[in-house]
Amino acid sequence: MSDDYIQNAPKEIRFDDEVICDIQNVCTEFGDNIVHHNLNLKVMRGDIIALVGRSGCGKTTLLRHIIGLTKPQSGKVLLFGEDIHAMERVAQRRLMNRFGVLFQQGALFSALSVFDNIAFPLRELKQFDESVIYQLVMHKLALVELEPRNADLLPAEISGGMVKRVGLARALALEPELLVLDEPTAGLDPDRSHNFIDLVKQLKKSLGLTVIFVTHDMETLASLAERVAVLEDKHIISDCSLQELAKSNHPFVINFFQTIRSRLEGL
């Protein structure tokens, strides 16, 4: 059962050879805590790539570098061919419209309704009038399979699975080419997690998205990732399909697969 899971995991599929994100020799330190050392990773258009590694190894920090929230001590992050950390603010904002982010905690604005949460990035752009924003928000709600009647609810009034969907709808608001998801299925029950994975797969297919995601959840990994990048010992020690990864002799990877197998057997 567990090995079928690994064998049936998506194989590497690429639309073309355009590099969407190119992480070059990134080094990150917080005081004397060295988190990344000469870390390299390339993400191509159309990839669905999972970033995995033990807790505290620097996955979220790397995502934050990718989206320009934080800057590594040295090295470069090229996003759509441009150095996100070396740009003028206006150019950086333009680049930011090309990706959507769903953070580890879901992070909706608690005082804003579902509608206003999704409308937020659209209003920030100051390019659309409210009637256009209404159409766009309703379209995104439908895309993540939420009912129009959910639009007026506050985050506290919806379930955990719905919070994730609203977060995804907000990440999709500006029709991004790249989705960055940190633990997208954490805290969801298996059914909701399954639905969320299907939704991301459908969106990738219909919108041609590139997806970079972090997960500790083995089912999410086995059913969504076309490539798995393993962050261990401050750098990417492996970057390949889950099937290829299963053949690795690296002690961390062996241990990682033992965990996968025991968890899948318990499913």
Ligand SMILES: Nc1ncnc2c1ncn2[C@@H]1O[C@H](COP(=O)(O)OP(=O)(O)OP(=O)(O)O)[C@@H](O)[C@H]1O
């Ligand atoms: N702003 C910060 N200031 C100081 N240290 C930080 C900061 N952000 C992250 N760190 C440290 O960097 C390391 C990597 O943290 P990060 O959140 O990236 O790990 P992670 O791989 O995402 O872990 P998890 O799987 O638990 O989410 C940790 O040791 C963390 O304490």
Ligand SMILES: [Mg+2]
């Ligand atoms: Mg994290």
